[in-house]
C-alpha cells in the first residue's frame with residue numbers, strides 16, 4: 137500500500153490527504169434538513185447527513201488526491217449509525233481507488249491491539265471464514281504503550297500489505313507536555329522516532345519507504361527537521377496545515393530532497409472550505425465545489441515550496 141500511496145502522490149503531484157472529519161456543524165442546512173426529514177433528528181439522521189456530506193466531497197475531489205483520512209471520532213459521536221457511516225465512507229473511497237488512512241489512534245496491550253488490528257486492517261476469523269470489518273489501508277497508532285502495543289498492527293499490516301502512521305510529535309498545543317520531556321538530555325519524541333525507524337526497517341516497499349510511517353505535526357517544523365533524519369525510511373503524515381495555522385513553508389522539513397516522504401493532511405480547511413471568506417462565493421449549496429477549489433489551492437501552495 138505504501139507503493140500505491142507514493143505512486144499516486146507522484147502521479148497527481150499532490151502530497152495531500154483530505155481529512156474526512158464531518159462534524160454536523162460543517163454539514164450545510166439543506167443536507168441536514170433532507171436527512172432529518174427522512175430519519176428525524178436522530179443518530180440515524182445525523183449519520184445520513186454526514187454520509188451524504190462526505191459522498192459529495194469525495195465525488196468532487198477524488199481525482200485530485202491520493203488519499204483520505206476519515207477520523208473515527210467524528211463518526212463515533214453518533215454511535216452505531218455513525219460507525220456505519222464511517223464504514224460506508226471507507227467503502228465508497230475504496231471504489232474511487234483512494235488510499236484510506238483510518239485515523240483511529242489505537243494502541244493497547246498486545247492481545248487487545250491484535251483485535252484492533254483485525255478489525256481495522258486485517259480479517260477476523262468467523263468459523264471457517266475470514267471477514268473484514270472496517271478494512272482501511274493504513275491506521276494511525278499511539279505508541280505510548282510500547283512495542284507490544286504496536287507489533288500486532290505491524291504484523292497484520294505486513295500480511296495484508298497495508299500500513300500504519302505512528303504518532304511521533306503531534307500538532308496540538310500541549311504536545312510538548314510529555315513528548316518534549318528530556319530523557320538523558322534528549323526529548324521523548326526523538327526516542328519514539330528512532331523506534332518508528334526500527335519498527336519499519338524490515339518493511340520497506342519498492343518505493344524505498346517503509347509501510348511503517350509516522351505522524352509529525354506541521355506546527356512543529358524545528359522538531360520535524362530532527363525527526364526526518366532519525367527515521368529516513370518513514371513516510372510522514374503531517375497534520376496541522378490550514379485550520380491549525382501551519383503554512384506551506386512549515387511543511388518543508390518533513391519532505392526529502394526529492395519532494396517525497398511526506399503527505400499533508402487538511403480536514404476542516406477542505407471539507408468546511410465553503411465557510412471561509414475566500415470560498416464564500418460558492419455558497420452552502422455548492423460546498424463540494426468549494427472543497428475542490430480548496431484542494432487545488434492547497435496543491436499549488438505546497439508545490440510552490442517543494
Ligand SMILES: O=C(O)c1cc(=O)[nH]c(=O)n1[C@@H]1O[C@H](COP(=O)(O)O)[C@@H](O)[C@H]1O
Pocket residue numbers: 155157207239276305306307308351352353375376377378379380401402403404405
Ligand atoms: O493523527 C492525526 O491525524 C493527527 C495527529 C496530530 O498530531 N494532529 C492532528 O490534528 N491529527 C488529526 O488531523 C486532523 C486535523 O484536522 P484539521 O485541523 O481540521 O485539518 C484531525 O483529524 C486530527 O485528529
